[in-house]
Amino acid sequence: MFTELSPMKVVAIAIVAIFVFGPDKLPEFIRNATGVLRRVRAFADSAKHDLRSELGPEFKDFEFEDLHPKTFVRKHVLDGDGLAGVEEIRNAFDPRPELEEITAAVRDTADGGGRAPGAVSLTKEAQATPSTRHVFDPDAT
The missing domain is CATH 1.10.287 (Helix Hairpins)
Known part of the structure; x- marks a missing residue:
């Protein structure tokens, strides 16, 4: 006080x-x-x-201090060592598992494993051979 x-x-x-x-x-x-x-x-x-x-x-354990909002929340929402039910809600909204699945699928596609028809390759293509390259003269421009 x-x-x-x-x-x-x-x-x-x-x-x-x-x-x-x-x-x-x-x-x-x-x-x-x-x-x-x-x-x-x-x-x-x-x-x-x-x-x-x-x-x-039936109300012999009733404490008036439990009516304080902070104490009420601590007693009825917290389970001593953590939040009750909040962990499941937090995990439900966690995008990490879905992102890991997408990342794994992209890596598999990039590595060439199970490439879908019409899929775009994410790896560098081999360099063009000098015979098919256009001749470029830096002094001409």
């Missing part, structure tokens, strides 16, 4: 409290504030106890 309070902030609050309430009435104010906090905690604890007793034995 007070995790964001640094020591400097606590000192500043204490100085402001001394100025507001005065050094004579500050101890009395602190006693009254702690008494109010104790009564509020006791009231909350008794309300939790009454609610658990009214819900019956």
